[in-house]
Amino acid sequence: MKNYTVPAFLILLLSALFLFETLQSFGRANRANNDLASSRDEASLARQQLEAVQRAAAAAKENSAQADRFLETWMAEMQAESNIEQVFGRLDTLAVNNLLSPSGKNFTLNKNYYFNGRHTSVQNVNITVAGDYPRTLNWLGAVESAFPLARVEQISYTTNANSLALAVQFVFPRKFDSE
Amino acid sequence: MIQQSIDLALGRAFAPDPIDTSVALARRFAKRPLLAVTIYKDGIEAVPVSFSGATPRFGEAVFNPTGGEDVDANFLRALAERHKARECLLNLSTGYTAVLSSRAARPENDEEAILLMRDNPERILGEPPTQGCRHSLAFHPTHNFAVVFAHRENEINMATALAAKAELGVARLHCGMSSLLIHILGNHWSEVEREAELLFVDRGSLFYLSVAEGSLGRPLFDVGLKEAALKQAIAERVGKLKSGGRVILVNSSEIDIESMIRERGTDTNIIAPLKDQAQPALLACCSDRPRLAYDLYPGERVVRPFAPMSLRIVPFVLWASIAASVAVIGINAFRQAQASRMANGYRQQTEMVNQMKKHGDDVIHDAQSRAENASAICNWLLISPPAQALLVDLTKEIEGATEQALRDGKPVARVDSMSLTRQEGQPQMRLVIVVLGEPSAANRIFQRISALFGRMGYSTVDLKETLVPQGFRYEHLLNMPKP
Numbered sequence: 298m299k300n301y302t303v304p305a306f307l308i309l310l311l312s313a314l315f316l317f318e319t320l321q322s323f324g325r326a327n328r329a330n331n332d333l334a335s336s337r338d339e340a341s342l343a344r345q346q347l348e349a350v351q352r353a354a355a356a357a358k359e360n361s362a363q364a365d366r367f368l369e370t371w372m373a374e375m376q377a378e379s380n381i382e383q384v385f386g387r388l389d390t391l392a393v394n395n396l397l398s399p400s401g402k403n404f405t406l407n408k409n410y411y412f413n414g415r416h417t418s419v420q421n422v423n424i425t426v427a428g429d430y431p432r433t434l435n436w437l438g439a440v441e442s443a444f445p446l447a448r449v450e451q452i453s454y455t456t457n458a459n460s461l462a463l464a465v466q467f468v469f470p471r472k473f474d475s476e
Numbered sequence: 477m478i479q480q481s482i483d484l485a486l487g488r489a490f491a492p493d494p495i496d497t498s499v500a501l502a503r504r505f506a507k508r509p510l511l512a513v514t515i516y517k518d519g520i521e522a523v524p525v526s527f528s529g530a531t532p533r534f535g536e537a538v539f540n541p542t543g544g545e546d547v548d549a550n551f552l553r554a555l556a557e558r559h560k561a562r563e564c565l566l567n568l569s570t571g572y573t574a575v576l577s578s579r580a581a582r583p584e585n586d587e588e589a590i591l592l593m594r595d596n597p598e599r600i601l602g603e604p605p606t607q608g609c610r611h612s613l614a615f616h617p618t619h620n621f622a623v624v625f626a627h628r629e630n631e632i633n634m635a636t637a638l639a640a641k642a643e644l645g646v647a648r649l650h651c652g653m654s655s656l657l658i659h660i661l662g663n664h665w666s667e668v669e670r671e672a673e674l675l676f677v678d679r680g681s682l683f684y685l686s687v688a689e690g691s692l693g694r695p696l697f698d699v700g701l702k703e704a705a706l707k708q709a710i711a712e713r714v715g716k717l718k719s720g721g722r723v724i725l726v727n728s729s730e731i732d733i734e735s736m737i738r739e740r741g742t743d744t745n746i747i748a749p750l751k752d753q754a755q756p757a758l759l760a761c762c763s764d765r766p767r768l769a770y771d772l773y774p775g776e777r778v779v780r781p782f783a784p785m786s787l788r789i790v791p792f793v794l795w796a797s798i799a800a801s802v803a804v805i806g807i808n809a810f811r812q813a814q815a816s817r818m819a820n821g822y823r824q825q826t827e828m829v830n831q832m833k834k835h836g837d838d839v840i841h842d843a844q845s846r847a848e849n850a851s852a853i854c855n856w857l858l859i860s861p862p863a864q865a866l867l868v869d870l871t872k873e874i875e876g877a878t879e880q881a882l883r884d885g886k887p888v889a890r891v892d893s894m895s896l897t898r899q900e901g902q903p904q905m906r907l908v909i910v911v912l913g914e915p916s917a918a919n920r921i922f923q924r925i926s927a928l929f930g931r932m933g934y935s936t937v938d939l940k941e942t943l944v945p946q947g948f949r950y951e952h953l954l955n956m957p958k959p
Binding site for chain 1: 477480481483484485489781783784787790791793794796797798800801804805808809811812815816818819820822823825826829830832833836837839840843844846847848849850851852853854855856857859860862863864865867868871892893894895896897898900901
């Protein structure tokens, strides 16, 4: 008996290790099952969310058709009006066509134009023309027709002894989407 | 330690070592063949032995006349190979002496007997052992008398050398007569009654002992006899048997001793307890448990320790736990792998779904962004109505007021300057007009302009009228009409 006491203890210890490992394997399997259940729930939740998003996206697409058509027109216009050289050239041409003499003109970039609840980037264009009052009105109408997005921010008529000067500040929006 | 652990784990530890003399032969060779070898003066006789429970079964005996150690060894080796035996039992039929002793001390138990006879035989024998001899003892069952057999070591060594040469392990080595005596005293004592004479005869020797309820007689023996001498010795001994007494006869020779006793006509009661046994001495050697230095070859070899059956649960627990662990771990590993594979599948699915969701979110965000842009442009256009039309209307009102004043013969006023300023990003504008002239004329113009704004839907936020040289300055803050 004495000869086998320690070996018996060692073997029982080994058996205990095997049983411990067996218990551990249950733990690992349970963790894997929990992981599986969690992954399955996540996948299910993601599918539900996807369905909701897809429905919302389809609705948004459908609803934005009108806005898209509207934008298609006006974004092209905004692109065209973003070139300041062309704008100046056109303003001069229209002034000359209306027999007005353009005197001073300049432009400034205003990044903090407050519109629609936030600061927007706009191009301020100042121009002064001199001539007859009716011609200035015609010119103004022609400019507003040529640049429908341009907002007349300021109009100032001043008269001298012999002539009438019209100083106008136009505001051209650069973009409307948020930064 | 490691070897013992392995033996215990494999269950080998519970099978006794075949050469472990402390374990009964029947147990050692329960599943192994054994070769019993009886060494006579003129040859050796080999018998295969198997065990059925505790009972030995003997096969066919093969006798080989002495032809030298090599010849004997070859004979034994060949026989052992034929019977697949690796161990042998050596039964010495010669080379012993026997004396009666009253000094021998009966040991407490068999283990003590073996150990003492190996390490300190004097304690058991009661006197120093005979030089060059080993001893075995047959005690009287009830009294402290013993027959002490002394076996010459050189004969023992020759026998073990023969076994070693034949590549056989020695499972037991003993003297047949000694074993027989122990067996008869131990198992057939009731046959002795008050008094009996024991007569043991084999093919070359004779042993005689008178036994009584409380005593043992002097042992008489003749060994290494040829057939004629044996016959003569038997005749002499038979002639000396007590008339009307009991004779316990064990005869394995060819001589019909019973007839010889009956021929005397002295009404001797013959008892032959092992009459049906072909090998009574070997039966005694194989049946008895090792005790009182029964084995003449004890403790000189390294034997594997023998685990008690109480530890039988240990390897069972080990293998059961291994089997259970392998099965359960295997199943759990399979479950784990399966679950991991499925979880990975779900994760990939989730990732794909999330990508699709992100795409959907992008679509929604893009649509919202476009809608916001469109709304912003729309708002921009709403707060930026063409100024020309307003100026034309203002001009018409001023002209109308002037024409009206001329028609009515009232004083007229003149617009000196006019400015229209829109509030930054707001649906508001500030009209500043400087009119030179009479207050009534200037006021008339301004009243018509105010009326115009009212008709167009503008609402007044603030109105200031201040004096300027030769006229008035009207500053009108207006909210643009709501769409």
